[in-house]
Amino acid sequence: MMEMRGTSSFPDNSNLAVELKGNYGNIPNTPLFILDGFETSVERVMDMDMNRIQSITILKDASAKALYGSKAANGVVVIETKKLTGSQQRVTYTGSMDISMPDLTSYNLANAREKLEIERIEGVYSFPNNLDEQIKATALYNQRKKLIEEGLDTYWLSKPLRVGVGSKHNLNI
Numbered sequence: 001m002m003e004m005r006g007t008s009s010f011p012d013n014s015n016l017a018v019e020l021k022g023n024y025g026n027i028p029n030t031p032l033f034i035l036d037g038f039e040t041s042v043e044r045v046m047d048m049d050m051n052r053i054q055s056i057t058i059l060k061d062a063s064a065k066a067l068y069g070s071k072a073a074n075g076v077v078v079i080e081t082k083k084l085t086g087s088q089q090r091v092t093y094t095g096s097m098d099i100s101m102p103d104l105t106s107y108n109l110a111n112a113r114e115k116l117e118i119e120r121i122e123g124v125y126s127f128p129n130n131l132d133e134q135i136k137a138t139a140l141y142n143q144r145k146k147l148i149e150e151g152l153d154t155y156w157l158s159k160p161l162r163v164g165v166g167s168k169h170n171l172n173i
Contacts, residue, residue: 031058031075032068039071045079049094049170054080092172100164112153116144 033040035048057078064072084090110118119125125141127133 029074031077032064032072034068034076034078036079036081045077048079048081049092049172051092051094052081052172054082056080090172092170094168094170096168098164098166098168100166102161104161112148116141116148 030042033042033045035044057080059067059072059076059078061075064076068076120141125137127137
């Protein structure tokens with residue numbers, strides 16, 4: 001999580017990385033990002049492999065303005081990456097896979113029989129002032145009760161849910 005000077009610098013959001021990537025340009029008081037001596041975007045910083053970072057320095061106030069001018073009025077985040085020595089070469093690969101699945105163990109929903117009973121108690125099938133509507137509602141209740149007796153019992157929580165699979169790959173040469 002990245003937070004500088006409270007929530008006026010970056011939006012307050014539980015999914016901060018996605019929010020930073022999407023809304024960085026719309027926020028007027030964000031810091032200047034410098035990567036290995038060059039100005040860069042927050043998208044590039046967020047997409048970096050954290051294993052490549054040597055150091056992060058945060059400059060604020062007069063020291064930031066003295067070094068980087070008026071663009072640094074909101075502070076500067078200086079990021080230095082690990083350097084290679086001599087004719088050394090480096091190839092790194094980082095990969096990750098994320099699986100997101102809902103945990104519904106704490107839910108205790110009514111089954112079909114219980115739902116029908118709740119609807120009956122609440123008066124969904126009751127029209128005391130209208131005989132025609134009462135006959136239709138009673139027929140509907142009996143039809144649904146017959147389906148339940150025949151074994152209808154849908155597990156409703158499984159219907160709108162999905163398992164999400166994501167992957168991230170980073171190759172540096």
